[in-house]
Amino acid sequence: MFPKEVYWQRRKLLRDMVGEGVILFPGNEESSMNYKDNTYRFRQDSNFLYFFGIDKPGLYGSCDVDEGEDILYGDDFTMSDIIWMGEQPRVKDLAGKAGAKNSATSEALAADLKRALQAGRQLHIMPPYRGDQIIALSGLLGIACEKVSSYISEELIRAVVKLRSVKDVHEIGEIEKAVEVAGIMHTTAMKMGFPGNYESELAGAIEGIALSHGGGVPFPVILSMNGQILHNHDHGNELEEGRMVVCDAGAETAMCYGSDITRTFPVGGKFSNRQKEIYNIVLKAHTETIRETSPGKTYREVHLMAAKIIAEGLIGLGIMKGDVDEAVAAGAHALFFPHGLGHMLGLDTHDMEGLGEDFVGYTDTIVRSEQFGLAYLRMGKELEKGFVITNEPGIYFIPDLIKQWKADRKLEQFIDYAKAESYLDFGGIRIEDDILITASGSRILGTPIPKTVEEVEETMHS
Ligand code: GLY
Ligand code: MN
DSSP, X not given: OOOHHHHHHHHHHHHHHHOSSEEEEEOOOXXXXXXXXXXXXXXXXXXXXXXXXXXXXXXXEEEETTTTEEEEEOOOOOHHHHHHHOOOOOHHHHHHHTTOSEEEOHHHHHHXXXXXXXXXXXXXXXXXXXXXXXXXXXXXXXXXXXXXXXXXXXXXXXXXHHHHHSOOHHHHHHHHHHHHHHHHHHHHHHHTOSTTOBHHHHHHHHHHHHHHTTSBOSSOOEEESOTTSTTOOOOOOBOOTTXXXXXXXXXXXXXXXXXXXXXXXXXXXXXXXXXXXHHHHHHHHHHHXXXXXXXXXXXXXXXXXXXXXXXXXXHHTTSBOSOHHHHHHHTGGXXXXXXXXXXXXXXXXXXXXXXXXXXXXXXXXXXXXXXXXXXXXXXXXXXXXXXXXXXXXXXXXXXXXXXXXXXXXXXXXXXXXXXXXXXXXXXXXXXXXEEEEOSSSEEEOSSOOOOSHHHHHHHHTO
């Protein structure tokens, strides 16, 4: 955990921003896999972690805005728990670690909530996302499950987004640690990228590296020769010469901060000329937009810059045609780059996505576009010092999408469909790093991970 003052200060800022009422943060419970006592790896709720820091199930945190006090609720372990799980800290001691003066039992939580609601006080909760959490809240509040959402507080969401968006030195340190582990994962995958190995062997080896460093993976490993499928969790293929592997994977630290890195490498360790041409367009979109990433710019501008570099490169190869600015304005590049340039990163891979993406990535004036491709941009708003975001452009040849656009004669003034169809067996390429917005620009977090054609090929043969 961070020093207890960190959590105390975060809650104080939150209470000041929310103004009145009682804020309730339910921690997560264990989640059963195939029978009750056989559980998935426990993952604490990220908001609970941010404000109370305790990575254990069965807890609730409350911040009484009017009284200026915070309470950690939970029950001490019984002897039978201790027999199976060893000695456990008492809730009172956990509260102390989180800088909260008060702790109480789960029974007291029900009574305290009832009293607050009877007194007409406002209760603020975040959007619940687990079924058991909704059922528990329904029991605590004495209302039907469908009514629980009526306590979701926009004031609370906006305040939490404001606080969690700007990372402090402790958090940046954690994310950098997660990037270091991801570096080992990615170079290991590259070195295993030879014909005869199975995707599952690479995926298993790198997930093992994340686990061996004390955390796990913050999202299921994406690793496939079918890189044109953006989030491919299927690892059943044997690696074949002539194909490329897209590996999108990160590590989570013991404190649950994560990294999110993507590299693409050629099976066998040597890019073909055709692969190199596309790879270098993606790399240019990645490196040039990072150079242009700074406070005050909107990430939508930076995304569109990447889109132009991609469209320009594809026009150079004869896959697209026409005027670059007009093609990007029409969204023609999105046939090959159908997703956003990046998202916030922190305790969640898509940081705070559970609070509502538009609260995180957009404002009242910078609203999400409805255009295909641009609509998937999670982060469009102005960048601020302390934001951590990903930069992850890609070029993909998605056979079904190309065929459908061609049949619809969609934007045919900007796309040479005959040429595009000669790439239907190509797959995809994505390159991703994690970026901190600094006072004057930005920097890539962590030790550089091989990225140029030469660096990737050299790593594969080292
Ligand atoms: N790494 C998964 C994603 O960015 O969506
Ligand atoms: Mn990402």
